[in-house]
Amino acid sequence: MASRRKSKRGLYANIQAKRKRIAAGSGEKMRKKGDKGAPASDAFKKSEKTAKKKARKGGAGKKASKAAKKQVKKSERTKKTKKTKKTKKAKKAK
Numbered sequence: 325m326a327s328r329r330k331s332k333r334g335l336y337a338n339i340q341a342k343r344k345r346i347a348a349g350s351g352e353k354m355r356k357k358g359d360k361g362a363p364a365s366d367a368f369k370k371s372e373k374t375a376k377k378k379a380r381k382g383g384a385g386k387k388a389s390k391a392a393k394k395q396v397k398k399s400e401r402t403k404k405t406k407k408t409k410k411t412k413k414a415k416k417a418k
Contacts, residue, residue, distance in 0.1 A: 335363055335371040 333341075346352050355362035 334374070335367055336375070 342352060342354065346354070
């Protein structure tokens with residue numbers, strides 16, 4: 325049963341699992357490109373097609389990031405207007 329589960333996992337999952345085992349001191353080594361048993365370049369291309377897309381940080385996607393950018397721009401505008409008001413007051417005082 326366990327061998328069946330391993331075959332269900334993807335290429336990158338298997339690579340990451342092996343890297344963890346190596347880091348833990350298993351004594352295994354990663355196969356070099358072109359070695360017998362190493363994944364071929366077409367295996368990587370195939371896994372790219374089936375890979376899940378990572379979610380963006382911040383959660384809600386483009387709409388949330390647009391709203392955040394607008395908020396930043398608004399705060400920058402208020403900072404600029406405050407600075408110009410201060411410089412105008414300073415010039416009048418001279």
